[in-house]
Amino acid sequence: MSNAWPDPLLLMAAVTAAVVLMMLVAVSVGAVLRARRHRAAARRERLATTIRPLISDAMDIADGAGSVAMDHALRALSRSAGETLDDLVVALVPKLRGTERKLLVELLRRRGTIERVARDLTSRSPRRRLSAVEFLGAVDDGSHAAALVRLLDDRDEAVRLAAIRALGRIGLPEAVPALLGRLDRPEPRRELPRHAVTMAVLRCGSGSADHVLQSLRHGGAASRLAAAQVLGWLGELGAAPELRDALAHDTSPDVRAAAAEALGRLGVPETAADLVVCLDEPHPALVRVAAATALGLIGDTASATGLAMTLCTDADLRVRLAAAQAMARLGGPGLSALRVLSPVSPHAREVLRVTLAGTPEPPFGALLRTPL
Amino acid sequence: MSTIALVDDDRDICLLLELKLRAAGHEVLVEHDGEAGLAMMRDRRPDLVILDWMMPRLSGLEVCLAVRDDAELRELPIILLTAKAQEADVERGLSAGADDYVVKPFSPRELLSRVEARLRRSGT
Amino acid sequence: MDWTATATAAVVGFNYFVLGYALALNGIQLVLLSVATVAVPRILGRERATSLDDVYAHPGTPGVSILVPAYNEAAGIIEAVQSLLRLRYPSFELVVVDDGSTDDTFGLLQREFGLVPVDRVVEASVPTQGAVTSVYIQASGGPLVVVRKVNAQRRSDALNAAINVARHDYICMIDGDCVLEPDALLHTVKPFLDNPSTVVGVGGVIRPANGAGVRRGQVTALACPRSLVARIQVVEYLRAFLVGRVGWTQLQGVLIISGAFGVFRRATVVELGGLSWVSLGEDAELVATLHHRLRRLGADYRLVVVPQPVCWTEVPETLLALGRQRRRWSTGLAQVLMSHRGALFNPRYGRFGLVVLPYYLCFELLSPVVEIAGLIAVPLALALGLIDPVFAMVILLASVGFGLLLSLAAIVVEEVAFHRHDRLRDLGRLVLAAALENIGFRQLHAWWRLRGLLDAMSGREIAWGTLPRTGFTTTP
Numbered sequence: 026m027s028n029a030w031p032d033p034l035l036l037m038a039a040v041t042a043a044v045v046l047m048m049l050v051a052v053s054v055g056a057v058l059r060a061r062r063h064r065a066a067a068r069r070e071r072l073a074t075t076i077r078p079l080i081s082d083a084m085d086i087a088d089g090a091g092s093v094a095m096d097h098a099l100r101a102l103s104r105s106a107g108e109t110l111d112d113l114v115v116a117l118v119p120k121l122r123g124t125e126r127k128l129l130v131e132l133l134r135r136r137g138t139i140e141r142v143a144r145d146l147t148s149r150s151p152r153r154r155l156s157a158v159e160f161l162g163a164v165d166d167g168s169h170a171a172a173l174v175r176l177l178d179d180r181d182e183a184v185r186l187a188a189i190r191a192l193g194r195i196g197l198p199e200a201v202p203a204l205l206g207r208l209d210r211p212e213p214r215r216e217l218p219r220h221a222v223t224m225a226v227l228r229c230g231s232g233s234a235d236h237v238l239q240s241l242r243h244g245g246a247a248s249r250l251a252a253a254q255v256l257g258w259l260g261e262l263g264a265a266p267e268l269r270d271a272l273a274h275d276t277s278p279d280v281r282a283a284a285a286e287a288l289g290r291l292g293v294p295e296t297a298a299d300l301v302v303c304l305d306e307p308h309p310a311l312v313r314v315a316a317a318t319a320l321g322l323i324g325d326t327a328s329a330t331g332l333a334m335t336l337c338t339d340a341d342l343r344v345r346l347a348a349a350q351a352m353a354r355l356g357g358p359g360l361s362a363l364r365v366l367s368p369v370s371p372h373a374r375e376v377l378r379v380t381l382a383g384t385p386e387p388p389f390g391a392l393l394r395t396p397l
Numbered sequence: 398m399s400t401i402a403l404v405d406d407d408r409d410i411c412l413l414l415e416l417k418l419r420a421a422g423h424e425v426l427v428e429h430d431g432e433a434g435l436a437m438m439r440d441r442r443p444d445l446v447i448l449d450w451m452m453p454r455l456s457g458l459e460v461c462l463a464v465r466d467d468a469e470l471r472e473l474p475i476i477l478l479t480a481k482a483q484e485a486d487v488e489r490g491l492s493a494g495a496d497d498y499v500v501k502p503f504s505p506r507e508l509l510s511r512v513e514a515r516l517r518r519s520g521t
Numbered sequence: 522m523d524w525t526a527t528a529t530a531a532v533v534g535f536n537y538f539v540l541g542y543a544l545a546l547n548g549i550q551l552v553l554l555s556v557a558t559v560a561v562p563r564i565l566g567r568e569r570a571t572s573l574d575d576v577y578a579h580p581g582t583p584g585v586s587i588l589v590p591a592y593n594e595a596a597g598i599i600e601a602v603q604s605l606l607r608l609r610y611p612s613f614e615l616v617v618v619d620d621g622s623t624d625d626t627f628g629l630l631q632r633e634f635g636l637v638p639v640d641r642v643v644e645a646s647v648p649t650q651g652a653v654t655s656v657y658i659q660a661s662g663g664p665l666v667v668v669r670k671v672n673a674q675r676r677s678d679a680l681n682a683a684i685n686v687a688r689h690d691y692i693c694m695i696d697g698d699c700v701l702e703p704d705a706l707l708h709t710v711k712p713f714l715d716n717p718s719t720v721v722g723v724g725g726v727i728r729p730a731n732g733a734g735v736r737r738g739q740v741t742a743l744a745c746p747r748s749l750v751a752r753i754q755v756v757e758y759l760r761a762f763l764v765g766r767v768g769w770t771q772l773q774g775v776l777i778i779s780g781a782f783g784v785f786r787r788a789t790v791v792e793l794g795g796l797s798w799v800s801l802g803e804d805a806e807l808v809a810t811l812h813h814r815l816r817r818l819g820a821d822y823r824l825v826v827v828p829q830p831v832c833w834t835e836v837p838e839t840l841l842a843l844g845r846q847r848r849r850w851s852t853g854l855a856q857v858l859m860s861h862r863g864a865l866f867n868p869r870y871g872r873f874g875l876v877v878l879p880y881y882l883c884f885e886l887l888s889p890v891v892e893i894a895g896l897i898a899v900p901l902a903l904a905l906g907l908i909d910p911v912f913a914m915v916i917l918l919a920s921v922g923f924g925l926l927l928s929l930a931a932i933v934v935e936e937v938a939f940h941r942h943d944r945l946r947d948l949g950r951l952v953l954a955a956a957l958e959n960i961g962f963r964q965l966h967a968w969w970r971l972r973g974l975l976d977a978m979s980g981r982e983i984a985w986g987t988l989p990r991t992g993f994t995t996t997p
Contacts, residue, residue, distance in 0.1 A: 058933075123507065221715070
């Protein structure tokens, strides 16, 4: 069998050599990567040191003469210096506000960077589309909002998420209908996460309240839900009537619960009566918990009776707990009612104990919206 | 000419502010984490410190508390510069001993004016 | 005369089988490696600090109950809790379960954090064996809750008790002696928020922290551990987590979300009946049950392991301790596969039944059998002249050599993506450890796992007899 085979010892040596070689290659690869990284960082730092004073000056431009001088300096930059400048400015702009920020954005506009990057919005490479979206989100250029809205339907998930974030950072109220409306069109596998959309709408601020109300009135279940949440977070007192309406009549229990939470945040005493109605059994547990919590936040002592009833009779443990916590928040009348009930209600005892210990009770999260 | 300490883990902001403060005629000392910052303050005794909140090793809040506890540093004016913008955060920051609270995103011009005002007030 | 020929053929045939097995096993690892190598930089490249900030700043970000079972952890419990309290997350509670500790674990907690007793109403969402005796909260209103219960000899029982006490929508189950990255919860809750209708469980990468500088509950400087055993595990963990599990995530075949760190919806775990009281691999059991049930329902679901390191753990530094640990893991895996054998090779369970379970059966559970048998058969055949040295060398290359290549590749992936090891010297040390991992450690490891497998097989009757799960059954 083995007449032409090489000497086993030689073979062993060859194999060992191969193994050692592999290890050396691994270390070298690691070392090379490391060195490249350090060199790139050093290069960037060298460039940055020359460019930072330029940026600092750009923020101080007070007149036309200053801008002419700036243009001159910008034209003198090499390509890599220019890229470093763009990178540094883009990193700084989101952290600043006021005149300096405007001047920096103007700087980018003068360099033509914004237009150049905006062209990448339609690039074939998802990575470039992503960078372009993030750049535009950071430098607050509302003129490309329409293109960003189109990218809410992008093939690539990261680009879609970045587009949502960018619209939020730019903060244009006009983009809100598109954002909320998109929630109602659930393309399979291209859904927009509600979390990201509501964050973007929140960033658009109070100016978007009208648009949000529109969604609450006329939108699909998903956008109505988001709208109710946002109105509460924004603290839009003017939305109270609509929210009361949604609380009483909306077909979706999720939306009704969100409306209850929002009313709690708004804290309008007149809404307490509507919430007390929602403490009753026919309403789903989700809604009852939200209503109880909201009553605690509003603080209308007249709701103590309704809450006490719920504490004694509700079938769901979490509703009873929410009722007890709400009663504690009501202060005097609520606490006395809890004391009266403590012989029969373990929740009352727990909440009293916590209140006496001087601690705010741990928040009770909203019930799960999408079961397994 | 006053010495201003700048303690923030965001290098871009630090470099920018350093340039601006130097241009305004101050000497600037920079550190990027709370512990190093505290050590630097004990060592060099700056006239004012601009302090970030969220930092590795020791947070700005803890630095604040440490400075107010230290007999020699107690009078040091502290301006908190942070992204934490909730009411509760402002309360915490001020009750930990900060003299002023600037929220990011911020205006460098405005920050500089506050720095000048503080320095005037503490007689430097 | 005849049986000599048969025996010879059998031995030679087995040698070929060993070669084929090694090629298959390492081939699959290579596929996972390729998938992970492409995916990790892409995932990291898309991740933005701003997106984590959004999770932190959003008023609707769900609360998380962090569940920590603790048995006689007086040595490190204070530090562990302090580090958890510093996590960067808007709303969380920390439920520590003192599982009938006989040392001063509870006393330390009470004094350090100012605990007061409270009559917390605890719903029995999942069954527990050891009764809860008392619940404590912080007088200052902090997020710590300590539950004292009767020890039931099982970590899963402590976790189930914690699940009952927990009140947020999400739970994060961790080991008491892990140090978490400050952004761990932000990273692992985010997949739930980005894909609310499909993601059901999220894990992260666990890395050994032996020898690392841990300051105020955070890993600051990562040094190569001094102990060789620990170093080998660093390489192993990189291969298993960073390459293995992240790779499986892309292929949607995650079977194990480590008990050291896992985030789930509380309602999901409650519906599954909590953690298994029987299985030693209760973390794998939970995920396997998830797969099993969701496949049966035909639901569209995903399990995710994010590539970022979320959790640093102390790994055993002695061979003795490590051996015990690996033996236990193997037994746990055997129990999980046993209890889900109904799904094995069953097309009704899709990828789970046709790819994931068979992989874990053939290439994880049974691999020690093949390896040990191979260790005997190959030299035997060589000595008897039944196979030639070249062939033996080929087998060696296909198993050990190929394995070394994969370990080295995992190190390079880490270097490219995270470069947490600062010094070039450390890189060299890891490479050396990778060599030793494949030459020596691996064989020893196979022996421990074989014993774990034998433990499972011999203890099988007992395990089945006391299966207490209600509702959902895994046997068809």
